[in-house]
Structures are given as C-alpha cells and as structure tokens.
Amino acid sequence: MFRENSRLRFLLVIGVLFFGVFALSAWRYAPRSDRFAAASKRVRPALEAALRVKGLHWGAPVYIRVFKEEKQLELWVDDGKQFKLFKTWVICKFSGELGPKLKEGDGQAPEGFYFVPSARMNPRSRFHLSFNLGYPNAYDRARQRTGSALMVHGNCVSIGCYAMTDPRIEEIYSLCAAAQQNGQRFFRVHCFPFRMTEANMKRHRKSKWMSEWENLKAGYDWFKKTKRPPNVTVNDKKYQFGADMR
Numbered sequence: 410m411f412r413e414n415s416r417l418r419f420l421l422v423i424g425v426l427f428f429g430v431f432a433l434s435a436w437r438y439a440p441r442s443d444r445f446a447a448a449s450k451r452v453r454p455a456l457e458a459a460l461r462v463k464g465l466h467w468g469a470p471v472y473i474r475v476f477k478e479e480k481q482l483e484l485w486v487d488d489g490k491q492f493k494l495f496k497t498w499v500i501c502k503f504s505g506e507l508g509p510k511l512k513e514g515d516g517q518a519p520e521g522f523y524f525v526p527s528a529r530m531n532p533r534s535r536f537h538l539s540f541n542l543g544y545p546n547a548y549d550r551a552r553q554r555t556g557s558a559l560m561v562h563g564n565c566v567s568i569g570c571y572a573m574t575d576p577r578i579e580e581i582y583s584l585c586a587a588a589q590q591n592g593q594r595f596f597r598v599h600c601f602p603f604r605m606t607e608a609n610m611k612r613h614r615k616s617k618w619m620s621e622w623e624n625l626k627a628g629y630d631w632f633k634k635t636k637r638p639p640n641v642t643v644n645d646k647k648y649q650f651g652a653d654m655r
Contacts, residue, residue: 445532468591478603491636537563
C-alpha cells in the first residue's frame, strides 16, 4: 500500500509539473524571429526610458485604440490602477472610407472591438511585423460580414489593413509582445471611425452608419469614464460592455 501510494504521489507531481510548464509556455508564448529580436533590441532602450518618465514599465499590459479619420493609433499602458496613454503614432495608410468592413475584397479597414492573442502575432510578416485583428469577430459574423487577414503592420501599404511605417510598427509590436511575454493573454484593439466626441457624432449624424457608431460610442465612453477597456460581448447583433474581470 505504501509503495502504491508513493507511486501515485509521484505520478501526480509529474503531472502537475508537466501541466504547469505546458500552461506557462502557452501563456507566455509569442512567435519570434531574428527580425523581431533585432527590432526589439533597437527600440527597447528608448521606449523603456519613455515609459519610466510616465511611471510605467516595460512588459505591463497594453491596450490600443485606432481612429480612422484622425489617422492615429494610440497605445495605452496599465499602471496597475488604470491605463495611461503612452504614445500616439500617425497611421501611415489605411484603405477605404469611414464605415465598417462588410465583405472580403471591399478594401475597407474594420471598425469595432477586437483582441490579439500571441497566436495572431507575426514577426515574420512580409509587411515587416504584423498582428492580426481577428476580423470577423462575433459581431461581424452575426451580421454575415466576411474578410480575412486584417492587420496592423508595417511597410506603409494597405488593402483593408492599418499600415504603419516600419519604425513605428517596431515600437508598437515590441511593446505588445513584451506585454504578452510578461503574462497578458491578449491585448484589445478598438477601432473607431473617429474620436467619438459629441461634436464629431453631431457632425456625422446623417451617416447611414450612425446607429452602429452609437453602439461603438458606448464602448468608447466606457473607457473614457473608467480608463480600463471594457469586456466586450455580442448580443442581438449589438456590442455589449461590462467590467473586465480577468
């Protein structure tokens, strides 16, 4: 009996250790390449210094907002209590007009609420470095919208993506990869047609997309109020927002 119990304990310990190593690897895994390693080494010192100035640190969770009309991409960093704006980059190019992506090949860049796990990071992209937004999401699928490989990437060329210059994507990608390697399971990327102020909503009030934009504005306002990105779900073909309990 003693020998049998010892064997069971041994097998249990081995199983727990194996599962722990596997889970940790999956949790912290992010694809790597010599290109990304060189880029990260190049941009990290200046980024770390800039983070320290704002009371932030390398590897902290990140959150991204994209604004089409303003051609801006913001990256926010969690200071442990709330997300603080770290840096805003100019989007080099995006295709299409204001309004959502509807179908494969329409050239539209997506609008909506997306998230990027490590599996969607691509350090070997033919557009230098890239991450896939995960379009179509549950909202897009509920509305029978189609498309694929919608990304934020370098190389300043776009057919439905948000394209940055290579130096800009090196900074953005490195910050996001560091957050994932430090334990963030995914980072959120929220894409808006414009900064959703009352003035801008009034200016675009005659758009055929206004009902959808009002739904997007609810998520925009959630973050404005709490400084934490909301947990996003979809019900009855609409986005719904709640506190992120992760």
